[in-house]
Amino acid sequence: MAIVLATVTGELARRKPLHKLTYNVAQCSLSFLAAWGVLRLAGWEASPLLPADLRPADLLLVAAAGLAYHVVNIGLVGTALALIAGSTWWATTADNVWWYTRTTLAVLAIGPLIVVVSMVHAGFLILLVLPLWLIYAVAKLSLDRELRASTDSLTGLANRDRLEHLLEERSAAVARTGRRIALCVVDLDRFKEVNDTLGHATGDALLRAVAARLTAAVREDDAVVRLGGDEFVLLLDVDDRAVAGTVVERIAVHVHRPYDLAGVRLEVAMSVGVAVLGEDGDDLDTLMRRADVAMYDAKASGEIVRVYHRELDHRSILTGELVADLRRGMTARELELHYRPQVSIPDRAVIGVEALVRWQHPTRGLLAPGAFLPVIERTATMRQLTTEVLELALAQCARWRRLGLGVPVSVNVSMHDLADVTFADRVVAGIARHGLAAGDLCIEITEQALVGDTDEIIATLDAFAAAGIRLSLDDFGTGHASLTWLSLLPISEVKVDRGFVADLVEGRPAVGAIVRSVLELARAIGARSVAEGVETETQWAVLESLGCDAAQGWLTARPMPQDEATDWLLERTGSGDHRADADDAETVA
Template sequence: MRLRRVRRRAGARTSSRLFATYAAASLIPVMVLGAVMWQGYRRDATEQGRRQGLAQAAVIAEMAVAPAMDGADLDHGLTADQLEGMRRATELAVFHGSILRLRVRGFTGQVVFSDDGSTGGGLPVADPDFQAAAAGGSRVKVIGGPGQEVIRVVQPLVASASGQAIGVLELYLPYQGIAAQSRAQLARFAQRVAAGLAALYLVLALLAWWTTRSLGRYAARQEYQATHDMLTGLPNRAAFRSRAEQVLEVAERDGGHGAVVLLDLNRFKEVNDTLGHHAGDELLKVVAERLRAGLGDGDLLARLGGDEFAMLLPGRDAAQAVALLAWVRDRVAEELVLYDVPLSMEASFGVALYPEHGTGLQDLTQRADAAMYHGKRGTEDIVVFAGGAAGHPHQWLKIQAELRHALERDELVLWYQPKVELPDAEITGVEALVRWQHPERGLLPPGEFLPAAEHSGLIAPLTEWVLRRALADQAGWTATGQDWTLSVNVSARNLDAPGFVGYVAALLAETGARADRLILEVTETALAGDADTAVRAVNELGALGVGISVDDFGTGYTSLSHLRGLPITEIKIDRAFVADVDRDPQSQAIVRSVIELAHGLGSRVTAEGVETPEIHRWLVEAGCDEGQGWLYGRPVPWPQVAVEPLTERTVR
């Protein structure tokens, strides 16, 4: 809960920062937009003033000046009657201030009439505005400093009678009224624009707030899902690894101590098989709550997958860890009822102490796993690692160390056992089988080291080595004209690894191998588990075109519901049912049922352990598709498979 609250606060801080950034960023374009609109409206207001001045000047010229100038020759000046007529026509406008200055000028620039009686001043003849007016155009400008602006209009003077331009009229009109009107309009415009932009900014801010809050919640949710198990709410494997490595690093630096614990539930699969996966999920949630209730604030509990959990108990020695786990064990074992069925679950605990048993997480989890395995084999359900006495069979920890060096020194070799098509026993594929050329113990079969690899992180690099070497060998026999399929065994841990499907796809692309000529054999128990990752990996591999084979079928717990919907291309019948199929009615019934089941699912059937011609003939009559066993060939390096063809005599 504390971690969740911290993450919520972190998400809220992130959302606040995003909102502040977005709000500040959106304010800039809103302000720029307002400034642009303001400048544009000011230009429009000024232009409106010029147009108004030009219209006023046109009225004055047409209604007052032009009639008084009728018949005038401006090159020779005005007569006394014309001057008197001009004064009468303009004195009222000048008196009321609608005209500030008025001059009538000839085309040469001489002033023939002005409202103040002067004959000088005015616009220079060389001024472009005067020249434009003399040529028949009109020019208007707002001149003067702030608060003293006036409108200057220069336009041709047209006689009323002739309609011909006889001179230039130069008018100066007041601008203050127009300016005041423009300012009032600008003020009203500014208010409306400010209100509109404020509303727009408010909308943008609300959208930013909603978006950043949503993004913050989404990011927090994604982070939570990436580091937590969705069923129980506990940290997942990745989160446990990250947190545990931090604690172990601090402990190594400061001399701290504690315990790493692995545990899983006994007979959990029986609950899934009997009551269904929904019941299994409910059970896991109850167990998670009971485990969490026994731990302190500084302890870490995680679900690694399936029914496997991990604990990190800082600051506890062996006695304290065992005492805590005994309480947790009893709490887990308390009876509960699922779907009207009373259950009492038991758990096995393996404990590794740091720094006594190691300082790295990988070493500690291996030793805790070894202790848990030892407990499952014995009578104790809480076992503290004690070196070889609590190790896996065949000194697994030693084998794991040696196997790691074997991968580095390229001590592994691949042999291949042929798979033949029935009934003619023609080789159609081979299965890659790894061997270890041990420097001291000689050539070791896979049973001597694969179990140790399965219970460590070595299974991933081992499988990758086998795939790479086998695809290289396949290129070799393909070059000789042998179009054999290649079968490679993979484990449940491989399917559970996040990058396994991507590795297979990249390796196929790198080697140029055809996906449909590669078959990955998965044990039946790997598909019978409750981990969705294995099923997802199988579906993704099938989508690549890689064949999927269910190995050792009949010995595990696979139900039809597990196989339904999976891209299974092959089902291999375990040798335990094939060895006496020619004489045992029960084996015959089982094998016939498996063949019918596989064909109904659209899969091929391969019988393992075929050693006699009698078994071969029985399988042919039963409709089996392929066979594999010593009758057809023992595992050998692939060139020897190619030089030892089967004969008709072998199977007759």
């Protein structure tokens, strides 16, 4: 009776719901009733008012009563958990038997000592308060440590170590229902830039906010796990694999809403790969590997979610090998730039160069962009590549400045670069680091790059214009941008696509009309017009008659490595006598 009253008091103090309080009282009562039944069957006549006369010979009987208490107690707990989780009684009980056995033994082991002390005098029970409190404190400390070992310290979510246990729990629960468990690997896009620009404190705050939204967006039976960094895992109970993708898209709506952190408004996107237990793998390692493959495919294609299918394996091997090889190549400084001159049509004076990346592969030789850009342009590695190309271009431009060559450099960037809110600041910082002026760099974008996160892209382009960096719209007329873009964007240069230039002298009046319209449009907005792919004097003459400002192509010069481009520029500008002085200055430095 005292134990039941203590249980009621403790549950009320914790404000447990009535149904839980009732269950715990019943569990305690039935467990002790089972122990009392064993003692009665053995002929004991003991009662709370008439304690038994314990002797060493009775220890086996006491142990049998304790075992009865334990079996009934764990059976009741296993039944309750099985009903809640929808799993089998045996799976739930077997999963928790060791933990409950340890805790029960801790409680029962002190019981005989309490009886012995009370038989001497009840007043001596006060001496057991401190030891009992210490036992409780040590047990609680052990539980806290076990919980911390399986909990992510930053977000409070389950961590990687606990993931396998959660998967086993849920797989047992759905085994008899015919439903599916979808393992979803979630990767946050552009999180590294938040850490780099706003600091780790803001990055941690963002991770906590994302974790809270993920937890709020899933159902109570689902699980959210943080793997580490900006990666999470969702375990979703779904009808089938098709439903899994729909559920993830609904979750993404919550995650993609803006975050207001430390006075900064941030937006984050996520890429998710889904693998289904039993269909795509039967163990955690296989599911994680295949969900990763699907996630990287989603990231590469610009989609929010991709559900795994076997065709992705081959695509992933090719993409993964190339991306890994390119990352190695960037570390080994295998990238190099070739430079294509741009000249003024009226006087053929050099007005700039366009930087074109090449990869000096150790086994495949010199690779043009077409051999690797299509594969990586939709992956996170594309941003790393752009950073590397900008660094090489700015460094070369600074060397030319020391030679007395005031030649601006144009660099192509992708849609993903422009959607990065930190991109403009990093480019401006790079210009300053190399001691250059904003006018020494021109950022080239294509119409394809304007299809995406419109607000972010316009903000980035406005930041470039505000810093004095020129913007060039490449291949105009071949993409999906409307003329409205030219009124919205601070464009200072419009390039005529090489396809139009090639057809310009083929007797096709429509092509001439299109080129004329593009040139007139460029003049109307105050932008310079540059024709690409000019290979003949006839093309040059027609472009000059139409009023085109500048040209680039094989007629002027092919793309050249940096040393050859330097000699070509020095020869065209008559600055050759400065090269030795600049080289000597670099050697001394």
